[in-house]
Amino acid sequence: MAWRDAKASRVRLVLFMASIVLGIAAVVSIQLFRDNLQDNIQQQSKSLMGADYLIDIDETPNERAQAIIDSLNPVATEVNFVSMIAFPKNGGTKLVRVRGLEGAFPIYGKMKTQPELASSTYQDDQGALVDATLMLQYNIEPGDSIKVGELTLPIIGSLNSLPGSSAVMSSVAPPVVIPFGLVPDTELLQFGSRKEYQYYYKADATTDLIQLEKVLEPMLDAEKADLDTHTSTSRRLGRRYENMGKFLNLVAFIALLLGCVGIASSVHIYIREKLKHIAVLKCLGASRRQSFLIYLIQIAGIGIIGGCIGGLIGIGIQESFPYILQEFLPFEVSISITAQPVIMGIVLGFLMAVLFALLSLLNTWYVSPLQALRISDTSNSNKPKVARFAVFGAIVLFLFLFSYWLLEHIPYAIAFVIGMLITFAILAGVATLIMKLIKLWFPKSLGYTTRQSLLNLYRPNNQTLVLIVAIGLGTFLISTLYFTKDILLAKTEVGSGAQSANIIMLDVQPEQGEAISNTIAGNDLEVIDNIPLVTMRIHSVKGMEANEVQQDTTIRMRRWVFNHEFRTTYRDSLIASEEILEGEWVSEVSAGEVVPISISDNVAEDAQVTIGDKIVFNVQGVLMETVVGSIRMVDWGQLQLNFSVVFPKGVLEKAPQFNVLTTNAPNEASSARLQQAVVKDFPNVTIIDLRQVYTIVEDILSKVTWIINFMAFFSILTGIIVLIGSVRTSKYQRIKESVLLRTLGAQNKQILKISALEYLLLGLVGSLVGIVLALISAMLLALFVFNEPFVPSVIPFVVFLPIISLLVLGIGLSNISGVLNSSPLEVLRREV
Incomplete structure (x- = not known):
């Protein structure tokens, strides 16, 4: 019977x-991709780092640090820094990351590399390996020269890939590899230059990297160095995509x-239309159990089939994710289909x-055989409260377990379920409240069609609550998705205006400032900012030095x-990306x-300080x-120079410093x-063209947006289907009423107006409340889950x-289209 009835319906x-x-x-698509991403991060963390572990330090190691580094027998050594390079062949210049x-x-x-042997011969040949894309852009070939600072050396080969470089970073500052011994000849590592030394190690089979990290970390911390293992890299990479994972x-x-x-x-629609059939079956001798099981088997079977089809579609969708995400993943993702999400989908x-x-199926249990003969609708039979509460409890438990499976965080899972229950309530x-208000202040002076529409909102068998x-729930979920998308994408929005800087020159030595300003003026441009930078370290906080704190x-x-x-830096005013949270801004002090x-x-x-606390800098x-005079909130997401510590004028003017123009x-x-012009005369100066950064970020943003919108499509499409199904729920009752009105002489125009106003009011109220609740929900998500500001x-x-x-109006009117185009008797016969 379940099979036969399903074929007919x-x-x-x-x-x-x-x-x-x-x-x-x-x-399924989201879970498969998340599992694949995590597996790939675990498998490729060694290749990403290029070693089992490394020690890095952003200054030349002191004697103690060097002793620790040497005692572990490093396999390879690197110094890397960002600089401008030039190609003498055509005068081209580019910001690159030099890796010695x-x-x-x-x-x-x-x-x-290309040729393949260049990766093993460049050190002996005293040449450079240059990013392959960079060579194509500047029409450079192996054998040509590259100028790195004061050093000009031959290009041995093109570099296609290198551990430790992501596609994004390579786009902003492509890698150029040179022998370590040639770095001093570049004369680029001067006072204030940003550099990083890295020492790479291979662990033997018996080495416990976690234990090694516990032992070495305090020793290296004391020497201002850090230890990174491939396992910590794996964890860190996972956190980089945490918000994307949360959103998905x-x-x-x-x-x-x-x-x-x-x-x-x-x-609800389906079972309501089947109640007469069930009553007839009971007249023919079918038991409660049989009539219940017919539709339970039918619905369970459709659920399993739908789960299988959805799982196959999900597999197809996630196959496309690596190609879309490859530009901002630091490695290639290999796809493997795991059984867990597929089985979970079914x-x-x-x-x-x-x-x-089940709530609708309970109606089948309590259908009376007499209902086959009754005219009135008795679909809302008195169901035992215990059964209803048991079903509600099972639904709440299901939602909690599912959200916990997704989030792996019990408080979040509980909060999501409570949020859904509050929204529903x-x-x-x-x-x-709307039904009671309309009934209490019913506008009796309005026209017949308007009164009839409002009566439909609270009379018996109304659809106000259900619709x-x-x-509201459908609109709430879709709008929450949209607001959340904005939360994630707002942090990545970039732009540039005519009055904002899009060229930044770093590491300008004091004696070079005037000459570079003249070079800028000679190119018909203006210096927007000339920012002094002074490097320093914290010696003590509130009288406590580093060893005491440790x-x-x-x-x-x-x-x-x-x-x-x-x-x-030091200046006398705040900038646009700063806002005082506590204390007062002091612009200048005297000696x-x-x-x-x-x-x-x-x-x-992090320093556990507040207004008035003392900090001593070295x-x-x-x-x-110094004392803490004010605490600022800084928008680090803006593409401009921001500082953790700002001094007033009158203090650091005579300190060793360099400038940013x-x-x-x-x-x-x-x-x-x-x-x-700048690279030719001042090779130590690093130039960042923010227009390149804008282009790269916008390209990544477009891919992220595509993924978000693509996945949101399913939710929105499902939401539309929900709305269609929900509004069609009212079809059965409204057809009988519309037929009765036509029998009494109502015109099609009047029936259309009655239905149109009712559905329009329901659509407006439901969607408006849903959007307002989504706004509140998105604010809470931004604050507690994504930790991002919300606009x-x-x-x-x-x-x-x-x-x-x-949409609600259109579907509602389509419900009565058959009534308007046919005779009342024909409609009644067809519906029966």
């Missing part, structure tokens, strides 16, 4: 099947919830179908604040006065006592001319609200 079951397929497809290497690097992975999990959760609502709505399809259909409360909850385990001060080399500094909120938190060997080049040609978009209000309202 296959058209009606399309919505039910579609809700399951779309929800499962999103869940010696020894057998990489230990794991492979340095791919949120999409999966929303897609599944929409699928569940769609199932509940579709089954199980989810079954559970979704059965659990969210608010929507139900709003629907009930507002379903429309020995006292009760102090929560982060150790990095003592190891970090701060690049500070002999207490020096009030301004620090960023993250430094204040400025190139001179100790300087900025200007704005209106086009590519003027930028190229300026770069060539609400108006799109859901100006696009989703009218579109969903009109």
